[in-house]
Amino acid sequence: MKVTSVEKKEKSTVELTIQIDAAQFEAAVQKAYLKSRGSISVPGFRKGKAPRKIIEGMYGAGVFYEDAINDVYPSAYEEAVKEQGLDDVGYPKMEIVEVGKEGFTFKALVSVRPEVKLGTYKGITAPKEEPKITEKDVDEEMKPFVERATRLVSVKRKAKKGDTAVIDFEGFDNGTPFEGGKGENYDLKLGSGAFVPGFEEQIIGMKAGEEKDLDITFPEDYHADLAGKAVVFHVKVNEVKESQAPAVDDEFAKDVSEFETLEAFRADLKEKVTQRRQQQAQADFENAVMDQLVEDMECEIPDGMVEVQVDRLMDDYAMRLQGQGISMDDYMKMMGMSPEMLRTSARPAALKQVQTELALTAVADAEKLEVTEEELEAEFSRLAEQYGLKVEQVKAAVPAEDLKKDLRLKKASSLVIAEAKAGKAKKKAAAKKTEAAEAAAEEAPAEEKPKRARKKKTEEPKAE
Structure with a gap:
């Protein structure tokens, strides 16, 4: 394998031209022949016994080229990326330039981790609602109790x-x-x-x-x-x-709650509504802070990086459906959606997640945040308890480096939120509204769960 050219392209992509020499290609062609000969019938020979030259004479010198190329290029690509020190973050696009007895040459368009220029990440101002609970709110909270007693x-x-x-x-x-x-x-x-x-x-x-x-x-x-x-x-x-409906009085409160008086019952309901709305207000505030962090950064995100995240969302959603006894195919039929439509609907959320991950990684780098082994072990234990598994089972399912990366991002997120201030939203001209802001309304928070290791995939090139 030899990298003959490296060319930077737009949107954080790099095009590599990779050459496979004659000896390596010949070995791959021979391997393809040995693997395929058992399924090729040649007059005058028992099945699987026809010499390679006879088969190539019948079907052409390139009969085994496609299988040989598909066998060689994934490892050649990985080696080239490593040699060039590229941090690939998406599925490469492959193109065969030339192929023959002397070997073959292909181009690989690599999506690389983009450079991020952070804006303000300390002291971000975002809107935060201060919940005000009225007697009418308490009445609404009490309605289900009244309805059940009706x-x-x-x-x-x-x-x-x-x-x-x-x-x-x-x-x-x-x-x-x-x-x-x-x-x-x-x-x-x-x-x-x-x-x-x-x-x-x-x-x-x-x-x-x-x-x-x-x-x-x-x-x-x-x-x-x-x-x-x-x-x-x-x-x-x-x-x-x-x-x-029952009379809403002290006797009613005794019947439907642990409280002796209606006043105490209403006070408890008011406290619960207050806590719930404060939690929602904090969640909205934190989301707004992350939106502002993403909006203020400068970054060219490669499409391949977003497609990888779309795949992860599709995998996770398929797992949740499977847990409910529904296959992804059946779900799409019920919803009248094609796979392409489903992926399109998931893309805004995938883009937002990629943008947030890049921004928080940049914050972690800027602040030199790291995760200790003690913190890593504590997180493995927490996940084991959450999912009712043994720690060893979680470690087998979740790569340590992936979990360490997630913890590092959480540290960065906590830092940004701790430094943020509640106030009025930062005004932006409508013309400058980013795709991230538009995607925010589409995103639903994902459930935390052990992540699985995923293999990279590529677009398989076809031999001419």
Whole structure:
């Protein structure tokens, strides 16, 4: 292997021209022949026994070139990248320049870790909300407790909206009952929209024991057998029930909580709402700080680096779906999405994650942040406890260098956030709005989990 040229390209890419000499290529061609000859039939020879020259005479001198090239170029590429001291961060694009008995030459477009010019990373100002909890907020927090304690009570009056009518019903199409149109003692909450339009409205005003025929026309977008049809439902109301909420007092508080008084219960709910909103406000503040850090840096990110992160997001999402018993193929069918559409939807989040990782790495470099062996071991133990695994299992699944890198980024993030100030957002002209800012709304926080080691992939070149 010999690197004959190194040329810097745009967006943090480098083009290497790599030459494989005749001896190395000949060895690869011979290896390809030995591997393939068993599947090649040649008249006059038993299968797998035909000499290489005979096969090349029949199919051309380059019959084994493609397999030989695909065998040689990955290791040649890795060796060339190492020799040139390049920090490759994406999948290389390969192009065969020439190939023959003298060997072959190929070009590799390498995505390299880009240079980052940090802006301000200490003392970033970002907006932070100070939650103000009102009595109305506490009322909203209490609603689920009231709803769970609410009872349905039978009443002897006409049904009104909000009541629950217990009904028997049967639907007829031109006098003939249709499938799925019958029910007995069905609890129908009037106004819920659970039945087709016009049905619930005609129940309102009926009393227990009353029967009635309802004229109903199914919507045009209903399922094929009944779409747009005019039918009749015969309905009998067996019972009318109304919701009776409990009195919200000290007795109520005792029934639904560990508190003796309503005042103490409300104070506890207020404290919980306050904590939750403060946590959300802090999370929003930290996200805004990271957005500002990314927005203020200068960096040309290679597309290949983003594609690698898209692959990681796809792998992680597939694992989460699998944990729910759903395959990625089935998910895409349910959502009406193609793999390309799914990758496109993930790209903004992948870009944001790459930008944040580059910015925090630059901060860690600037501050000379390092991770000690004690900190690394403590993190292995924490992950083991979190996922119910043994430490040795976590170490087998998570490369130490990857975990050390993550911890270093967390240190950088903690430093930036600790130095940040709550205040008004930094104003930017709309024309200068970055792709990172647009991507922020798309990103959902990923669950922390042990990472798996991933192999690099390349675009396989084809022999001419």
